[in-house]
Amino acid sequence: MDEIIIQAILNLQNTQVKAVLATIIHTEGSTPRDLGTQMLIIETGQIIGTIGGGTAEKLISKKALALLNVDSDVQAEIQRIVINQETDPARLAGCGANIDVLLEPVHDRDFWKFTLDLQRSGKDAVIVTSLIPPYPKSILNSFGKVLWGQLPTELVSAEKLQGIATGRRTEVVEMTEQSRWLVEPILRTKRLLILGAGHVAKEVAYYARPLDFQVTVIDDRAAYARSELFPGAYAVICSDFRTGIQNYSLNCDTYVVIATWSHQTDAECLKEVLKFSAKYVGMLGSTKKVTAIVKHLQEKGYTTQNLARLRAPIGININAQTPSEIAISILAEIISVKYTVG
Numbered sequence: 001m002d003e004i005i006i007q008a009i010l011n012l013q014n015t016q017v018k019a020v021l022a023t024i025i026h027t028e029g030s031t032p033r034d035l036g037t038q039m040l041i042i043e044t045g046q047i048i049g050t051i052g053g054g055t056a057e058k059l060i061s062k063k064a065l066a067l068l069n070v071d072s073d074v075q076a077e078i079q080r081i082v083i084n085q086e087t088d089p090a091r092l093a094g095c096g097a098n099i100d101v102l103l104e105p106v107h108d109r110d111f112w113k114f115t116l117d118l119q120r121s122g123k124d125a126v127i128v129t130s131l132i133p134p135y136p137k138s139i140l141n142s143f144g145k146v147l148w149g150q151l152p153t154e155l156v157s158a159e160k161l162q163g164i165a166t167g168r169r170t171e172v173v174e175m176t177e178q179s180r181w182l183v184e185p186i187l188r189t190k191r192l193l194i195l196g197a198g199h200v201a202k203e204v205a206y207y208a209r210p211l212d213f214q215v216t217v218i219d220d221r222a223a224y225a226r227s228e229l230f231p232g233a234y235a236v237i238c239s240d241f242r243t244g245i246q247n248y249s250l251n252c253d254t255y256v257v258i259a260t261w262s263h264q265t266d267a268e269c270l271k272e273v274l275k276f277s278a279k280y281v282g283m284l285g286s287t288k289k290v291t292a293i294v295k296h297l298q299e300k301g302y303t304t305q306n307l308a309r310l311r312a313p314i315g316i317n318i319n320a321q322t323p324s325e326i327a328i329s330i331l332a333e334i335i336s337v338k339y340t341v342g
Contacts, residue, residue: 001038001127003189004212006116008040008048013109018043020064021104024051025131025172025182029097031083032056036170036184040106043068051101056081064103076104076135102182104135114148115139119186122251124165128152131172131180139186141165152181188253189214190338193278195241195269196260197224200284203327204257205230211331213255218244221261241269250276255334257314259284267293274306280337282314282330 005021012019022039024031032052039049039057041064051057063079083097106112118125124142129135130152138149142165144158161183164171170184192208194201197219205215209232216235219225225238237244241260250256256278258269266283270293273281283290290312297307315329316336 001115001184002187002212003116003119003214005038005040005049006112006119009106009112010109010116012042013106013112018068019106020067021106022051022060022064023102023104023129023182023184024099025078025102026100027097028099029083031097031099035172041065051099054083056083056099060101060103067103068105075133076102078102078131102129102131102135104129111137111148115186118147119188122188122253124162125186126161126165127182127184127186129182129184131182132178191216191251191254192334193218193245193248193250193254193256195219195245195256195258195273196265196284197221197226197229197236198259198261199323200326200330201257201259202229203323204259204330205233207324207327207331209233211335216248218248219260220244220265241265242272245269245272245276250278252277252279254278255280255337257282257284257330259314263289263293267296270310271297271300271302274302274309278309280334281309281311282333283310283312284314284326284330285312287313 009019019040019042022041024033024035024037027035037051039047039051041047041061043065047061051060059081060079067077079101081099081101083099125147126140128138128140136149138152139147140161141147142162144161164183165185168185168187172180172182174180190213192213192215194204194215194217197217201217205217208215215233216237217225217230217233218237218239218241220240222238225236227236230236250273256273258266260266260269266285270283294307311333315326316332318329320326320329
């Protein structure tokens with residue numbers, strides 16, 4: 001479960017607007033989204049997230065809204081959606097699939113606030129939801145200690161919980177017919193820090209937002225570091241780069257794109273960023289520029305091992321020319337790192 005969904009739930013509860021959380025708990029055949037994919041259906045008809053789009057998603061939304069209208073205290077339920085040519089006309093005959101979706105009206109603000117605080121703490125934990133009515137929820141740390149709710153009976157070992165928490169993939173654990181559990185990691189926010197607010201930075205921020213990155217832009221020029229130039233960004237900060245990086249608190253869930261206005265500021269940013277355990281560090285520039293900056297840092301005592309973390313020239317080589325194309329190549333590389341680097 002990611003921060004965007006959790007924060008949306010809390011925002012809705014501040015307004016007393018009702019919503020249902022839909023989670024894929026089982027798939028058969030070729031389905032558009034995997035187990036654990038979630039979508040929030042709001043009583044106004046708006047949705048946040050997606051479980052695959054198409055007619056199947058519309059059916060789930062319709063069932064979720066119907067669930068809200070039954071009773072304000074209604075319990076969760078599981079719905080099976082058959083995906084075939086009837087529900088999805090674009091699907092070829094014989095290419096059917098089924099998905100089971102858990103629908104849960106979201107009520108308990110304290111639970112979701114606790115979940116958000118735990119997520120932001122960076123500690124590994126899992127939400128455990130019984131798939132047997134009345135579908136109670138608990139939160140456990142990766143060692144099996146109960147942080148919220150009650151200890152689920154007959155649950156998997158602490159070793160298994162650690163694997164789910166650190167592997168970042170939801171699993172359904174079935175011990176018996178009357179003991180089935182949805183175990184989902186509380187995912188830490190994937191943060192994208194863009195250093196520099198030029199043309200490429202704008203495009204990277206634009207395309208990163210629908211990829212569910214929390215985007216922050218830092219630039220030391222007031223004319224460029226303006227929030228209206230980066231719609232959807234979490235924060236746009238006017239600061240000298242060194243101070244901005246230090247105040248940002250980079251961690252292992254941070255992806256960094258260095259694209260400032262000069263070689264000198266690029267080098268300054270790289271020096272500071274390499275002090276932290278960012279998951280991705282990429283720098284815009286020609287091979288000649290990158291070689292010069294790396295040589296400069298080596299002369300300053302930076303080790304080959306530390307500098308090896310730098311991906312530059314940045315992005316996957318797709319012969320990109322325009323700022324939009326360059327941004328896509330950068331984000332393609334970031335996505336590759338996101339799913340392949342531990």
